[in-house]
Amino acid sequence: MFVRIRGASLYFDVEGTQLAVDPDAMREKPTLICLHGGPGLDHSTFRPDFAPLGQISQVIYLDQRGHGRSDRTSPDSWNLANWADDLACFCDTLGITNPVVLGTSFGGYVAMEYAIRHPEQPAGLILISTSARGTGSQTRRGNVLEAFARRGGEDARRAVIRAFDERTPDAYENYGKVCGPLYNHRLLDAGALNRTIRNPEILPYFERPGGEGVEFDLTDGLAKIRARTLVIGGSDDPITPLPEQEHIVASMAPGLATLLRFDNCGHGVQRDNPEGLIEVIRDFLTGQDC
Numbered sequence: 001m002f003v004r005i006r007g008a009s010l011y012f013d014v015e016g017t018q019l020a021v022d023p024d025a026m027r028e029k030p031t032l033i034c035l036h037g038g039p040g041l042d043h044s045t046f047r048p049d050f051a052p053l054g055q056i057s058q059v060i061y062l063d064q065r066g067h068g069r070s071d072r073t074s075p076d077s078w079n080l081a082n083w084a085d086d087l088a089c090f091c092d093t094l095g096i097t098n099p100v101v102l103g104t105s106f107g108g109y110v111a112m113e114y115a116i117r118h119p120e121q122p123a124g125l126i127l128i129s130t131s132a133r134g135t136g137s138q139t140r141r142g143n144v145l146e147a148f149a150r151r152g153g154e155d156a157r158r159a160v161i162r163a164f165d166e167r168t169p170d171a172y173e174n175y176g177k178v179c180g181p182l183y184n185h186r187l188l189d190a191g192a193l194n195r196t197i198r199n200p201e202i203l204p205y206f207e208r209p210g211g212e213g214v215e216f217d218l219t220d221g222l223a224k225i226r227a228r229t230l231v232i233g234g235s236d237d238p239i240t241p242l243p244e245q246e247h248i249v250a251s252m253a254p255g256l257a258t259l260l261r262f263d264n265c266g267h268g269v270q271r272d273n274p275e276g277l278i279e280v281i282r283d284f285l286t287g288q289d290c
Helices: 051-055 080-094 106-117 138-166 169-182 190-195 202-206 219-224 242-251 274-285
Strands: 002-005 008-015 019-021 026-028 031-035 058-062 100-104 124-128 228-234 257-262
Touching (some): 002 080, 008 051, 008 080, 031 080, 031 106, 051 058, 051 274, 080 106, 100 106, 100 274, 106 219, 124 274, 138 169, 138 242, 169 202, 219 242, 228 242, 228 274, 242 257, 257 274
Parallel strands (some): 031 058, 031 100, 100 124, 124 228, 228 257
Antiparallel strands (some): 002 008, 008 058
């Protein structure tokens, strides 16, 4: 399905109905909007693992501007403010109220920017394997280098330094070969790769020298978020290590955010422990303590 907002046609898909049939009434279920990672990937990264959540919520998968089946648009529109405002307009256009917004990795950047810019909209946030600051942050850089060294030794550490310092196609290609296999304990199957519609132009643009992926810092804005928030990190995540999730929680209003650590999991958590992730998301959506 497509909806046209803010000059772009955005693709979305839905799993589960909005209304559940109770014996004497139609009961509204929570709406969960899922923002994929990348940048450059699409909503297929959530499927089929998130299908069980359709039993307790209406799950909406959104291909963000420039991604997947949505309009590519132009690079000057590929920024966090635009992606966040797209989501707010998407909700207004479709009449979605009080959504829970889930963002993984890059999708978490967008989810935080959205909740900062539109604090009245979301009822909840689920932030998985993400960071409030870009790869140019010296603190994040130190956390990433330490995590990759633990996972892949000096070769991985050197590949990260080269990628972060040079930000060239050759440096990124070397990073992918050396560091890509270290993101998770379980390898991504070929079928999942084939299902993904990629836009290979977004990541180099977003992470270019001086680009937003390098320079952004949402730290000061996090105090504006009013939605209850679940922050999830993997103990073995090398690109958004646990100290990055701890930083998010510490920067939000006291008591608003809860941090959950998944042991023996890497980036995204879902690939290494999909059942455990679905369980804690289900608990959050149904109002149970996580």
